[in-house]
Amino acid sequence: MSCSLRETLVLPARLDAPADWFGALPFSRRIAEIGFGNGEFLFHRSGLEPQVLHLGIEVSLRCIDKAARRVYLAGRRNVRLILGDGRFLLREAFPEAYFEGIFMHFPCPWPKTRHARRRVTTPDFIETLASALAEGGFFELLTDEEAYALAAQKAMGGHPSFRLESFEVDPVRPVTTKYERKWLEMGKPIFRLHVVKTAPARVAKISGGGSGPMHIVLPGARLDAERLRAASSLEGGTDDARWVVCNSYSGVDGSGLVQVVTCDEGFEQRFYIRLVPREDDCLVKVDDASYPFNTPAVQAAIGGLAALLEKRS
Numbered sequence: 001m002s003c004s005l006r007e008t009l010v011l012p013a014r015l016d017a018p019a020d021w022f023g024a025l026p027f028s029r030r031i032a033e034i035g036f037g038n039g040e041f042l043f044h045r046s047g048l049e050p051q052v053l054h055l056g057i058e059v060s061l062r063c064i065d066k067a068a069r070r071v072y073l074a075g076r077r078n079v080r081l082i083l084g085d086g087r088f089l090l091r092e093a094f095p096e097a098y099f100e101g102i103f104m105h106f107p108c109p110w111p112k113t114r115h116a117r118r119r120v121t122t123p124d125f126i127e128t129l130a131s132a133l134a135e136g137g138f139f140e141l142l143t144d145e146e147a148y149a150l151a152a153q154k155a156m157g158g159h160p161s162f163r164l165e166s167f168e169v170d171p172v173r174p175v176t177t178k179y180e181r182k183w184l185e186m187g188k189p190i191f192r193l194h195v196v197k198t199a200p201a202r203v204a205k206i207s208g209g210g211s212g213p214m215h216i217v218l219p220g221a222r223l224d225a226e227r228l229r230a231a232s233s234l235e236g237g238t239d240d241a242r243w244v245v246c247n248s249y250s251g252v253d254g255s256g257l258v259q260v261v262t263c264d265e266g267f268e269q270r271f272y273i274r275l276v277p278r279e280d281d282c283l284v285k286v287d288d289a290s291y292p293f294n295t296p297a298v299q300a301a302i303g304g305l306a307a308l309l310e311k312r313s
């Protein structure tokens with residue numbers, strides 16, 4: 001029997017603690033691919049080892065949609081697709097040493113200095129990989145950017161938890177990806193880095209396991225048009241956990257809806273917070289249609305809006 005679309009797609013719930021999301025499935029071995037694009041490689045790889053669970057993590061809903069159709073139509077049972085930022089999810093959402101392999105093929109090299117935090121060569125991401133992999137597990141990077149490949153080789157080859165297994169130019173591969181074919185057609189060389197985890201590692205979680213509730217009840221607080229307008233220019237937090245309100249709207253039911261962007265150590269989240277006036281109190285809560293991870297910046301945003309409603313006019 002094949003896997004339903006609903007089973008294939010996994011929408012991470014609000015993070016309470018790193019979890020063995022797939023513990024109930026009959027797989028003890030797990031592989032992940034970050035940024036799988038149209039899913040060609042993930043699909044090929046999952047066909048080679050049906051006894052291994054293959055988790056694809058993508059920020060693009062369009063890519064998830066394409067890959068999900070491919071997986072579903074083929075009746076593949078050992079693939080799950082997760083919508084989200086792979087750097088964040090690997091660090092926060094899974095137990096340590098959860099994966100026996102992680103693939104990352106043709107990530108954006110983020111050449112601009114202001115985007116440097118997003119590169120795979122950052123110390124944070126290397127620590128995340130080291131923590132997410134089981135001992136003996138591997139990380140494979142493919143890129144067409146020589147400088148990026150060399151930087152990754154230097155950073156990972158010199159890391160105490162990794163051994164550099166190979167660094168190849170134009171490796172022969174049984175399957176190519178869409179971006180690989182694009183670069184090959186342009187005559188660009190392809191670089192492949194393969195490292196193996198050799199020693200334990202642990203990365204500090206940003207979410208701290210999701211401390212604090214995602215709602216606050218404020219006895220005696222009030223929501224009025226003036227406060228809702230004032231909400232739209234609120235911002236706050238610290239350098240590592242900032243929040244900014246982009247807009248605020250009044251709902252037909254008398255509640256307020258506030259659009260927020262948060263940033264925790266470079267991880268951005270966009271979501272809505274609802275302000276609900278009730279008989280004796282006000283409720284400030286993450287809107288039911290939003291699924292932010294519970295991070296310090298999300299907590300700070302909820303707290304900031306609560307303070308506005310509690311302010312005496």
Ligand SMILES: C[S@@+](CC[C@H](N)C(=O)[O-])C[C@H]1O[C@@H](n2cnc3c(N)ncnc32)[C@H](O)[C@@H]1O
Pocket residue numbers: 034035036037038057058059060063084085086087104105106107108177178179180
């Ligand atoms: C250049 S494409 C490569 C796609 C595919 N791996 C290939 O080789 O054809 C990079 C992909 O990574 C995804 N991506 C970028 N940043 C990501 C992140 N932080 N987490 C998960 N996916 C990400 C993008 O949506 C895009 O599909």
